Amino acid sequence: MLFWIGMGAFVVTYAYSLGLNSVHGPGPGLMPFIVGLLLCLVSLYLLVSGLMKKDAVGETHKGEEKRGNLGAISLVVGSLIAYALLMERLGFLITTPLLLMALFLGSGARKWRFIVFTSILTSLIVYFAFTYLRIRLPAGIFRF
Amino acid sequence: MDLFSGILLGFKVALQPVNLFYCFAGCCIGTLIGVLPGIGPVGAMSILLPMTFGLSPATAIIMLAGIFYGAMYGGSTTSIMVNIPGEPSSVITCLDGYQMARRGRVGPALGISALGSFIGGTFSLIGLLFLVFPLAQAALQFGPPEFFAIICGSMVLLIYLSRGSAGKAFVMILVGLLLGTVGIDSISGVTRFNFGSPYLLDGIDFIPLAMGLFGISEVLENLEETGERTIFKSKLKNLLPNLEDWKRSIGPILRGTVIGFFGGILPGAGPVTATFLSYTIEKKISKDPGRFGQGAIEGVAGPETANNAATGGSFVPVLALGIPPNVIMAFLLGALIIHGVAPGPLLISRHPEIFWGVMASMYVGNCVLLLLNLPLIGFWVKILKIPYRVLMPMILLFCIIGSYSINNNATDVIVMVLFGVVGYILRKFDYEAAPLMVAYILGPMLERAFRKSLVLSDGKLNIFMERRIAAVILVISALLLVHSGYSSYRKFKSKRVPRQKA
Numbered sequence: 001m002l003f004w005i006g007m008g009a010f011v012v013t014y015a016y017s018l019g020l021n022s023v024h025g026p027g028p029g030l031m032p033f034i035v036g037l038l039l040c041l042v043s044l045y046l047l048v049s050g051l052m053k054k055d056a057v058g059e060t061h062k063g064e065e066k067r068g069n070l071g072a073i074s075l076v077v078g079s080l081i082a083y084a085l086l087m088e089r090l091g092f093l094i095t096t097p098l099l100l101m102a103l104f105l106g107s108g109a110r111k112w113r114f115i116v117f118t119s120i121l122t123s124l125i126v127y128f129a130f131t132y133l134r135i136r137l138p139a140g141i142f143r144f
Numbered sequence: 145m146d147l148f149s150g151i152l153l154g155f156k157v158a159l160q161p162v163n164l165f166y167c168f169a170g171c172c173i174g175t176l177i178g179v180l181p182g183i184g185p186v187g188a189m190s191i192l193l194p195m196t197f198g199l200s201p202a203t204a205i206i207m208l209a210g211i212f213y214g215a216m217y218g219g220s221t222t223s224i225m226v227n228i229p230g231e232p233s234s235v236i237t238c239l240d241g242y243q244m245a246r247r248g249r250v251g252p253a254l255g256i257s258a259l260g261s262f263i264g265g266t267f268s269l270i271g272l273l274f275l276v277f278p279l280a281q282a283a284l285q286f287g288p289p290e291f292f293a294i295i296c297g298s299m300v301l302l303i304y305l306s307r308g309s310a311g312k313a314f315v316m317i318l319v320g321l322l323l324g325t326v327g328i329d330s331i332s333g334v335t336r337f338n339f340g341s342p343y344l345l346d347g348i349d350f351i352p353l354a355m356g357l358f359g360i361s362e363v364l365e366n367l368e369e370t371g372e373r374t375i376f377k378s379k380l381k382n383l384l385p386n387l388e389d390w391k392r393s394i395g396p397i398l399r400g401t402v403i404g405f406f407g408g409i410l411p412g413a414g415p416v417t418a419t420f421l422s423y424t425i426e427k428k429i430s431k432d433p434g435r436f437g438q439g440a441i442e443g444v445a446g447p448e449t450a451n452n453a454a455t456g457g458s459f460v461p462v463l464a465l466g467i468p469p470n471v472i473m474a475f476l477l478g479a480l481i482i483h484g485v486a487p488g489p490l491l492i493s494r495h496p497e498i499f500w501g502v503m504a505s506m507y508v509g510n511c512v513l514l515l516l517n518l519p520l521i522g523f524w525v526k527i528l529k530i531p532y533r534v535l536m537p538m539i540l541l542f543c544i545i546g547s548y549s550i551n552n553n554a555t556d557v558i559v560m561v562l563f564g565v566v567g568y569i570l571r572k573f574d575y576e577a578a579p580l581m582v583a584y585i586l587g588p589m590l591e592r593a594f595r596k597s598l599v600l601s602d603g604k605l606n607i608f609m610e611r612r613i614a615a616v617i618l619v620i621s622a623l624l625l626v627h628s629g630y631s632s633y634r635k636f637k638s639k640r641v642p643r644q645k646a
Contacts, residue, residue: 004315011322031591032325032336039318045629046311072367077565080360080540084557087548099544100537107367107533122538130545137545138552 004043011036075106092137096123147273154500158508163203167505170207171512174214178231179222179524180535185215185231186581187359187539189475190351191546193482201483202498206505208479212472213265213455213506216415217513220257220448221524224250233415233451236423240436240443247439252385256441257448258517259385260397264449265510268405268456269503272463275409276492279464283489288596289607291465293614293621295590298411298467300621302579303628305410305417310628313579316570320580323348324587343555350478352547352560353584357577358471359543360564363536365571385441393445396426400449407450408457411469411582415454419447456506463491463499467586471578474585 011032079102087095100119130137157163177188189208196204219231224241237257244253286294299317306313326337327347335345385393400422407418426446427436436443461467466487468474480487485495492499517524547560567577601607609615 004319008318029336031594032322035318035321035325039315039322042311042314042318046309046315049311073364073568076364076367076540077561080544080561080564081558083544084554084561087557088554096541100541103537103540104533107536118534119537122541126541126545130549137548138554 005040005047008036008039008043011039072106072108076103079103079106088138092127093123096126150496150500151504153496154502154504155508157202157497157501158206158504162199163206163501163505164508166199166203166207167210167509168512170210171214171509171516174211174216175218175221175513175516175524176214176527177211178215178218178220178234179527180530184358184362185212186354186471186475187362187543188215189472189479190354190359191542193351193479194546194549196479197482197550201480201485201495202501204479204483205476205498205502206509208476209502209506210509210512212476213452213509214513216451216455217258217261217517218524220261221254221517221521222528224253224257224444225525226528233419233454234448235416236419236447237444239423240438240440243437243439244441244444249439249441252389252441253444254521255518256385256389256393256445258514260393260400260445260449261452262510262514263397264401264404264451264453265455266507267401268408268453269507269510271405272456272459273503275460276464279460280489280492283465286489286613287611288593288600289611289614290617292590292593292597293608293611293617294465295467295586295593297617297621298461298469299579299583299586299590300624301411302582304624306576306579309574312575316575316577316580317583320583321587321590323353323580324584325591343553343559348559349550349556350584351550352556353563354475354478354581355543355547356560356563356565357567357581359539360561361567361571361577363539364564364568366532366536389441392441396422396442396446397449399425400446401453404450404453405457408454409460409469411461411467415451415458415470418450418454422446422450452510459502459506462487463502465489466491466589468582471581474582478585 079099083095083099097116097119100122101115104115104119127137158167173188173192174185177185189211192211193204193208196207199207215231216233219229219234220237220241223229223234223237224245227238227242229235229238241253241257244250302317303310303313322337324347326344328335328345337344400418403422403425404415404418407421408415410417423436423443423446426442427433430436430440430442458469458473461469462473462477466477466489468477477487480498485491485498543560544557547556548554550556570577597607598605607614608618
C-alpha cells in the first residue's frame, strides 16, 4: 500500500509539472493529476482499513504463504532477460537452444539427453516455420 | 442495411474458405488452450495476435473470437475429467461435473455441457442481434460527455462486481489508467512519463503488457506447483444424455442462457459471475437441493450454458459502443485498433463485413465446436497428460517470439518479462490484473472524452450535470461506489463486534 501512495504522490507532482490547463482548455497533466490523486486516496483507505482489520482479527495470514519456488522463478526470469539482451547480437539459432535448456531446468526436468535434444530440435523447427511464415527472427551470426 | 441482407452478408463472409479455415483454427486452438491449464485465453490470444497481422481485420477477429469461445468449451472438459478448471469460468462446473464423472457418468456430463454451450451460444447471438442495433443507434447521438459517463460507469461496475477486494480493484484500474497515459499525448503532443526513454515515446505496447500480465506471470505462478495431475480413468460411453437428463437440464439451460447473456453485457467478471449466479439459482429453485455437489446434471448444464451465452452478451457493448466489458473483449478491441479499425457506434455502418462476418462466424464456430468436441473428447483428454514441465518452455518461447515479432524489437521482450514479474507479484498480493488491462484500453478513450467535454464547456465541470444521460449514469456510478465502500465497512464492523465481546 505504501508503494501505491508513493507512486500516487509521484504521479501527482509529475502531472502538475506537465500543466493542468493550457490555452486551449484542459492540459495534458489534468487526467494523470486526478488519477494520481485518487490513487493516493484509495491506497490510503486500503492502508487504514488493513491496519484496522489487523487490530480486529489479529495477525493476517500474509507472510505465512509459501515462499514459492524462488530459485526456479529467478532462473526463468533471469534467463529470459539475458535472452532478450543477447538475441539480436548472437541470433535466434544460438540463443534459443540455450534458453530452452535453462527453462527445462527451471521447470524441473532432469534428463539431460531429453533436454538437449528437445531444445535444439524445437529451436530449428520454430525458426524455419516462422521464417516460412515471413516473420523475421534475428539471424545473428548465421546469415542465410 | 436491413437485418436479412446483413445476415446474408455475414454468412457470405464467414463461409469464405479463408475465414472458415481461421474460424476452425481459432476454435481448435481455443479448445486446446482451455484444456491446458497454465495458460488462459488472454495469454493465448496475445501470442497469436502477431500472426494475424497479415490477415484482413475481419479474418483476424474471427480467429481471435474463435479462441475465446473455444476456450470456454475446453475449460469444461478438464473440470469434469480431472477436477481442475482450465479457465476461471469453469470453476463451478467442477462441483457437480467431477462428481458425475466419479459416478461413471462422464459421457452425459461432457455431452450436456457441449450441447448446453451450443444452445446458450446460439440464443445469445440472437439476443445480440436484437440489442446491438438500437444501442448503436442511440449511441450515435452521444457526445463526449455521455461517453465519459459511460466509461466511468463501466469502470465503477468493474470495481463493484469484482470478486476480490473492491479497493484493490480500484487501485488496479487507476494503475491501468496511468499506464495508458505513457507516451505522446494525442491532443497536445506533450510527452508524458517517458523519463527520457525513446522506447516509451510510443507508449507501452499492449501486446507485451498483456503477455506479461497474463502469459508470463501465469507460468511463473505455475512453477510453484510441482504436483502431478491425476487423470480420471474411465471408459467414455453414452456421450448423449438420456431423456431423463434432458428433462432435468432443459430448465437450467434456458435460465442459464438469459443469465449468461445479461451477465456478459455488464462490465465486471462477465462469464465467471454468470456461472456462479446460474449455479446458485438452480440450487435455490431445485426441489431437491441436496443433490447439488453430488453430481446433479442441472449443476453442469446451467453454468456451462451461462458461460457461453455470456460470450454473445459481452459482444454487445463492444460492437455497439466500442467499450469492452471484460479483459478478453478489451483484447479484441485492442486487436481491432491495431488492424486500423476504429471501434464505436459507427463500426456497423463503416465496416459491415467485420460486424456481420464476426456474428455469422460465431454461429459457425459454435457448430464447429460441437462437431469438434463430441467426437474428439478422447483426444483432448490425452493432451491433458502432457506434463507441464514440457509445456512451460514452449509457452514462454511463443510469448517471446510473439512480442518480438510485432516491432522486431528486443526491448518489447524485456518489457514483457518485467510486466510478467509485476503481474506475478500482484497475484501474490491478491490483486487482479484484469481491471488493469481493461482500464489500460479504456484510459485513452476516457481522457479524450473528458477533455473534449471540457473544451465544449469552456472548462466548466457542470457540463456533466447538464447533459441528462451523462448525469444519470454518473450519479448511479457514484452511488454504487459509495455502496461498495459502505458494505465493506459494515462487513468489517460486524467482524469486529463479536471479537470485542470475546
